[in-house]
Amino acid sequence: MTKPPVTIRDVARLAGVSVGTVSKALNGYGQLREQTRDAVRNAAERLGFRPNDLAQSLLRKRSFTVGLISTDSYGRFSIPVLEGIESALEPTRLSVFLCRADDPVRERRHVDSLLAKRVDGIIVTGRRTDRRSPVDLGGASVPVVYAFAQVADPRALCLLPDDRGGARLAVDHLIGLGRRRIAHVTGPVDFEAVRKRRQGFRDALAAAGLRGRAGHVLTGAWSEAFGREAAQYLAGLRPAIDAIFCGSDQIARGVIDSLRETGVRVPDDVAVVGFDNWDVIAAATRPPITTVDMNLHELGRQAGLRLLDMIDGPRPSGVECLPCRLVVRQSCGAATGASADILPEHHDGAYAA
């Protein structure tokens, strides 16, 4: 029922030449008459010949494959990274093996399996609350890049978004718009990202000569509900605050919804900036959220490119922070009409049966 795939031998037979000649003809090698080459190409074409990558890789000692280990279940963060990696690998002939490894033992198994498949490199992605332990290569000398994941091992190469710089970007923007009493509502402090963003927040205040108030930094869950709760608290403060920098777009949405329903105008009374640029949230909020984009696609792309370099080149190490970018929508009060940075929620209200 399942007929065997056509091999180079079949092509050779049909073309009336030896297998070596087929290989040369198809790969543009050696000294062959154009006529022979054509005959072979023809035979290959007619048979629908695909060289067996397995055999090729075995010989070449390269699989033209990279492994991708994603800790944390694929979520809104992993995906852009994934896409970025693919976009870097796409122009090469490399393909990617995907593994999800929620726990260390599964990760171990997957790494083993990748090694057994002789992958040319491994990218580890997926941020946990804190730095992870390095993958155990068991003596194999395969390049590894950590993307959106930080590892203790100083010999590893890690690519991370510049959370601190991103926060700085956001708060500088608010300050530039004349806001002076700025609060920060963010996630659980056991996330390193939370601590870094808070640092960026403080950097910006300090740089502008503003004094941060202890009661102006609120940490809680990464949820709209917490955003609403925090907004209620902040709205009661006197003297009133005039801006809120949120640690995530979900929080920002909760904050904005709550303020609006309390009668506080956003951005007029209080400007709000979020983090993540999760556009399902950010663009659907009223007003749409100005937010920090971590450029995760680009981060993934860089990870792919770096790995490519490392496959047959030097193996750099260290932690690299890639810059974030501010996406200006309307919740900060800066956008006037249709700026290029405004990404409106797609909408065409066609009614029909």
Add this chain to the structure above:
Amino acid sequence: MTKPPVTIRDVARLAGVSVGTVSKALNGYGQLREQTRDAVRNAAERLGFRPNDLAQSLLRKRSFTVGLISTDSYGRFSIPVLEGIESALEPTRLSVFLCRADDPVRERRHVDSLLAKRVDGIIVTGRRTDRRSPVDLGGASVPVVYAFAQVADPRALCLLPDDRGGARLAVDHLIGLGRRRIAHVTGPVDFEAVRKRRQGFRDALAAAGLRGRAGHVLTGAWSEAFGREAAQYLAGLRPAIDAIFCGSDQIARGVIDSLRETGVRVPDDVAVVGFDNWDVIAAATRPPITTVDMNLHELGRQAGLRLLDMIDGPRPSGVECLPCRLVVRQSCGAATGASADILPEHHDGAYAA
């Protein structure tokens, strides 16, 4: 710099036996003294030997690998399917090659590449607006399963969520709660899912002897904004409607937000049911949305299992619809307190500096 991986020959040398013996010892084959077996295992252990899967696959004519082609960029639909597939493959020693193929030419390239790697099977996933053309295997006889994707080829096996049944579930539920004047707000009609869900909506009304009104089915964008717009329109209708079945959770959220702000109570005045169970939306809405879950994880798992069967078994074909499931939260007015089906948004409002 990159030292060559340890081969079975190295192990044989260290253990003082032949390569064949190593293979037998490690795979529990043949007749060997326990002592020999141990010696080999020891040597392998000490060297950190990993059999080269490439060589193995070449010989076995099986790569223990399946290809996964995801049309449409990985989104909230692809991911649960992906995870489901992985959960089915996880207990086997199969790994998955991931390819994203936005356009036909890329898809072509990826399929070629997968075939060259002699994958044992291919799963195609990712719903477009309508049925896609089958992947071109170019004569190879590799089993293919379409998951969350429908193809014209009648010899193909397609797994789809039962959109029509899911809609029926939702509307039956509303009717069971005593609602009689039910509207339907949904996405663009060029989606087959939209047409199927609308059919389910009508089925349910008809089964209950209710008359559907033309003006009660509104189609537009898959957006909160459209939901709000539609809600405004429906709220003005007299006699008043008492329930809305929405084609997506995003639409439902827009509907609910808009109703609440207009002073219409949900679920008391108007009950709302959504579709997708996208919990970032559904659980964060006030009140949390009762919604239809397409069981995409299970669908992916089934796809994986079916492919496993097809790899060395018969190759069934046809379209199979897997049942949806209603997740009851509060927007329909059925939930009383903490039902097992209520999935509250995680939230712990701890304040801190």
Add this chain to the structure above:
DNA sequence: ATCGCAACGGAAAACGTTTTCCGTATAGGT
């Protein structure tokens, strides 16, 4: 002692390529 039979483990083929090396024509020069 001789035979037979297990038990053990080695040798070699096979998988499908690539690539090096070599043999044979053919052509060109004297």
Add this chain to the structure above:
DNA sequence: ACCTATACGGAAAACGTTTTCCGTTGCGAT
């Protein structure tokens, strides 16, 4: 006619396994 250089294409090794087949060895039974 002979030598040589070149063009062409075949033979075979190599990649790292698995598995079949066969040769030894040692043992117990006659």
